[in-house]
Each structure stands twice: as C-alpha cells, then as structure tokens.
Amino acid sequence: MSTTAAVIEKGYRQQFAKRIALLCGLAVAMLLSFFFDMVVGPSTLSTADVFKAIFSPDSIELSSRVIVWEVRMPYSLMALLVGASLSLAGCEMQTIMNNAMASPFTLGVSAAASFGAALAIVIGVSLPGVGGDWMVVVNAFVFAFGATLLLQALSSMRGAGPEGLVLFGIALVFTFNAFTGIMQYMASAEALQQFIFWSLGSLTKANWDNIPLLFALFAIILPFSLASSWQLTALRLGEDSARSFGVAVRRLRFLSLLRISLLTAGSVAFVGTIGFIGLVGPHIAKLLIGEDHRFSLPASVLSGALIMSLASLASKAIVAGAIIPVGIVTSLIGVPVFIALILNKRKR
Numbered sequence: 001m002s003t004t005a006a007v008i009e010k011g012y013r014q015q016f017a018k019r020i021a022l023l024c025g026l027a028v029a030m031l032l033s034f035f036f037d038m039v040v041g042p043s044t045l046s047t048a049d050v051f052k053a054i055f056s057p058d059s060i061e062l063s064s065r066v067i068v069w070e071v072r073m074p075y076s077l078m079a080l081l082v083g084a085s086l087s088l089a090g091c092e093m094q095t096i097m098n099n100a101m102a103s104p105f106t107l108g109v110s111a112a113a114s115f116g117a118a119l120a121i122v123i124g125v126s127l128p129g130v131g132g133d134w135m136v137v138v139n140a141f142v143f144a145f146g147a148t149l150l151l152q153a154l155s156s157m158r159g160a161g162p163e164g165l166v167l168f169g170i171a172l173v174f175t176f177n178a179f180t181g182i183m184q185y186m187a188s189a190e191a192l193q194q195f196i197f198w199s200l201g202s203l204t205k206a207n208w209d210n211i212p213l214l215f216a217l218f219a220i221i222l223p224f225s226l227a228s229s230w231q232l233t234a235l236r237l238g239e240d241s242a243r244s245f246g247v248a249v250r251r252l253r254f255l256s257l258l259r260i261s262l263l264t265a266g267s268v269a270f271v272g273t274i275g276f277i278g279l280v281g282p283h284i285a286k287l288l289i290g291e292d293h294r295f296s297l298p299a300s301v302l303s304g305a306l307i308m309s310l311a312s313l314a315s316k317a318i319v320a321g322a323i324i325p326v327g328i329v330t331s332l333i334g335v336p337v338f339i340a341l342i343l344n345k346r347k348r
Contacts, residue, residue, distance in 0.1 A: 019289055019290075019292075019295045022288050022289060022299070023289075023295065023298060023299060023302065026288075026299060026302035026303055026306060027302055029306055030080070030302055030305050030306040030309060033306055033309040033310050033313060034076050034077075034079075034080060034309050035050075036313055037072075037075075037076040037079065037309050037312050037313040037316075038050050038054070038068065038072045038073060038076050040313055040316045040317050041067070041071075041072055041316055042316070042321050042322070042323070043067055045064055045067060045068070049064050049068075050068055050072075053065050053067075053068035053069065054068065054073075057069070070207075070208075074206040074207050074208055074211055075203050075204070075206050075312065076309065076312060077206070077211055078203050078206035078210075078211055078214070078270065078271065079203055079305075079308045079309045079311070079312035079326070080305040080308065080309055081211065081214045081215055081218060081267075081305075082203075082214070082267045082270070082271050082274060082277070082308055083277050083281065083304040083305040083306070083307055083308025083309065083311075084218060084301045084302075084304050084305040084308075085214070085217075085218050085263040085264070085266060085267045085304075086104055086263065086264065086267055086274060086277040086278040086281070086304055086308075087277055087278055087281030087282060087285070087300045087301060087303060087304020087305070087307075088218075088221075088222070088225060088263060088297065088300055088301050088304065089104040089259070089260040089263040089264050089278055090102070090103050090104055090277070090278030090279055090281060090282045090300065090304070091281070091282035091285065091286075091293075091296060091297055091300035092225060092232065092256045092259060092260050092297075093106065093107075093256075093260050093278070094282055095232045095235055095236060095256075095293070096232075096235065096252070096253045096256045096257065097165065097166060098235075098236075099166065100283070101279070102166070102279075103276075103278040103279035104260055104263070104264035104278040105173075105264070105273075105275065105278065106166060106169050106170075107147070107151055107165065107166075107168075107169030107172065107257075107260075107261070108147050108151075108169045108170070108171070108172025108173040108175075108176060109144045109147050109148065109260075109261055109264045109265060109268070110144075110264065110268055110273050111147075111172060111173045111175075111176035111177050111180070112143040112144050112146060112147035112172065112176045113140040113141070113143055113144040113264075113265060113268040113269060113273075114140075114176065114177075114180050114199055114268075114273060115143055115176045115179045115180045115183070116139035116140045116141075116142060116143030116144070117136045117139055117140045117195065117198055117199070117272070118179075118180050118183035118184065118187075118195055119139055119143075119183065120135035120136045120138075120139040120140075121136060121187075121191050121194050121195045121198065122183045122184075122186060122187040122188075122191045122192075122195065123183075123186070125139075126138055126139050127139075127142065133205070136198065136269075137210070137269045137270060138269075140265070140268055140269035141265050141266065141269040143176075144261065144264065144265030144268060144269065145261065145262070145265050147172055147176075147261070148257070148258065148261030148262070148265065150168075150172065151165060151168065151169065151172075151257055151261070152254060152257060152258065154168050165257075183195075197325065198272045199272055199273050199327075200272060200273070200325035200327045200328055201271055201272040201273050201274040201275075201325055201326055201327020201328070201330070202271060202272055202323075202325045202326060202327070203271055203312060203315075203326050204323060205270070205271075206270070206271070210270050213266075213270075214266050214267065214270055217262060217263070217266045218263065218266075221259050221262060221263060222301070224255070224259060225256075225259055225297055226294075226297055226298070228252065228255070228256065228293075229292075229293035229294045229297055230293070230294070231247045231252050232252070232256070232293040232297075233291065233292055233293045233294070234247050235247065235249065235252065236291050236293075264278070271326070271327075272325075272327060273327055274308070274326065274327050274330055275327060275330055275331050275334060276330050276331060276333070276334025276335070276337075277304050277307055277308055277330055277334070278304070279334065280307060280334050280337050281300050281303045281304030281307055282296070282300045282303075282304075284303045284307075284337075285299035285300040285302075285303045286299075286300075288303075307330070307333070308326075308330070310333075311326050311329040311330045311333055312326055312329075314329050314333070315328075315329045
C-alpha cells in the first residue's frame with residue numbers, strides 16, 4: 001500500500017470513528033432527556049420515585065406507578081417517536097428537493113391533515129365505522145395520505161422536478177388552509193376551541209393504544225430509508241452525477257416522497273401540527289456528521305428525537321402545574337435555532 005493510500009485510509013478510519021462517537025453522544029443525550037422528561041411533571045414525584053416506578057414498580061405505591069407508566073411514559077415516548085419521524089422525513093426531503101429550507105410541511109401534508117381534523121371536530125365527518133377520538137386521527141391520516149397521492153401523481157409527470165413539487169406543495173398549503181378557514185368559520189365555540197388546541201400540537205393524548213401504531217410505522221420505514229442512504233448521498237452531487245452512478249432518480253424521489261408523507265401523516269395524526277423539528281433536526285445532524293447519509297439519516301433521527309424530548313420537557317417546566325402545547329415550544333425553540341443555522345451557514 002502506498003503512503004498516500006495509507007494516509008487516506010487512516011483519515012477515513014478517524015472520520016468514521018468520530019461519526020460513530022457523535023452518534024453515540026446523541027443517543028446518550030436523547031436517553032438522558034427522555035429520563036428527565038419522565039421526571040418533570042405536575043405531580044410531586046421525585047427522581048427516585050420515577051426511577052423505582054420504572055425499574056422496581058412493586059416497591060412504590062399504585063398511584064405513583066400509574067402516573068409514571070400510564071401518563072408520563074407514553075407522553076415521553078411519543079415525543080421521541082414524533083421527533084424522530086419528522087426529522088427523518090425532513091432529512092430525506094431536503095435531499096430530494098435539493099433545498100436546505102425544505103421540511104415535511106412544505107408539501108402541504110400538514111395542511112391537508114389539519115383540514116381532515118377540522119372535518120372531524122367541527123361537523124363530525126369521518127370514515128364509516130370510525131367514531132370517538134379516532135375520528136380526528138383517521139381523518140388527519142387519510143387527508144395527509146391523499147395529499148401524498150397527489151404529490152406522487154405530479155412526481156410521475158414528465159419534467160416535474162424538485163421545483164415543481166415545491167410549487168405544487170405550496171398550492172396545496174393555501175388550498176387546504178382555505179378549506180380549514182371555512183371549517184373554523186362554521187364551527188361552534190366549543191368545536192373551534194378543540195380544533196385550535198389540536199392544531200397547536202399536543203402530546204397529552206399519547207397512550208399505549210396509539211404509540212405502537214406510530215412505532216410500527218417508523219420501524220417499517222426506517223430500514224428502507226437507510227437502504228437508500230448511498231443513493232441519497234449520490235443525489236447530493238446532482239441529478240446527472242447520480243444517474244451516472246446508476247441511481248434511478250425519479251424512482252428514488254417517488255419512494256422517498258412516499259416515506260416522507262407516511263412519517264409526517266402518522267405524526268400529525270396523533271399529536272397535531274408540530275413545526276420546525278423536520279427543518280432543524282436534519283441541519284443539526286449535518287453540521288455534526290456531514291452529508292454522508294449513512295450517518296446523517298440516523299443522526300437526524302437522534303437529533304429530532306432529542307429536540308422533541310427537550311421541547312416536551314420544557315412544555316412542562318415553563319409554567320408550574322401546567323402543560324403548554326408542545327407545538328408552541330418547538331416554534332419558540334426552532335426560530336432562534338433556525339436563525340443561528342442560517343447565520344452559521346453564511347459564515348461557513
């Protein structure tokens with residue numbers, strides 16, 4: 001082996017080890033945030049009580065065990081799942097759109113889900129056989145997935161590139177926002193209050209019935225995203241370069257769009273509108289890891305879960321005895337972080 005090759009191999013091994021260490025650091029930070037999110041809450045449970053309830057539930061009274069396992073743990077787990085899903089979707093979207101400002105809500109999926117939720121809350125319209133709280137969840141998912149089908153139809157048209165998808169997504173945003181505005185105008189005071197609370201984004205309805213559904217969706221999609229990592233990395237070099245490497249760009253964009261929409265629809269359906277996670281999470285991951293999607297995809301998952309978990313913790317700590325909708329907190333956190341990322345990018 002030549003000296004130059006040995007130096008290159010050594011540099012690659014060092015870079016590889018550094019990226020693995022960063023991924024491990026993000027994972028540890030995420031787990032710590034998850035635990036502190038479990039500790040903070042309106043009740044007077046101490047850190048020791050939460051620790052006992054998790055690892056030795058028989059050693060603590062029933063009421064404390066119920067608070068930890070039936071209230072706080074689903075809340076904290078949902079925060080991790082939603083953050084991971086939205087950030088993974090955002091990382092893929094920024095790549096296939098070749099737009100650093102893209103996020104899962106750019107394409108109108110969130111606006112479509114909001115209109116579906118408004119239909120359920122305001123006039124009680126949903127699929128046959130669906131009732132109760134599931135009307136909002138099912139409607140949000142169905143309309144978000146319907147927006148996905150429209151986007152997929154556009155992506156299959158000749159000459160429809162990233163710019164066309166973004167423009168069509170913007171059109172969907174304005175269209176569904178108009179329909180949602182009509183629903184709000186027609187709504188009673190009680191229904192309007194309920195819809196506004198849903199649209200702010202909240203984890204309070206997380207439970208052991210809906211967490212397995214979102215986890216299964218995420219667990220099914222993640223391997224397909226990771227399997228496409230080298231193709232996504234090649235696409236960052238440009239469509240012509242990706243094609244020269246044997247990447248079927250239109251097929252890659254179609255499948256990636258499907259994954260993005262399913263992740264976004266699943267998240268929005270259960271917790272409402274959550275902003276900035278899908279935008280900020282991938283940027284943080286790429287600042288730490290770089291553009292190699294073998295590492296930036298899992299880093300985006302971990303950073304998104306970490307940010308959402310910290311936002312969940314903050315939503316319970318800002319006002320004593322109250323839980324602020326987490327969508328408000330992510331927006332408050334996301335704006336300064338987003339500005340800092342833009343300034344840092346210009347500086348670099």
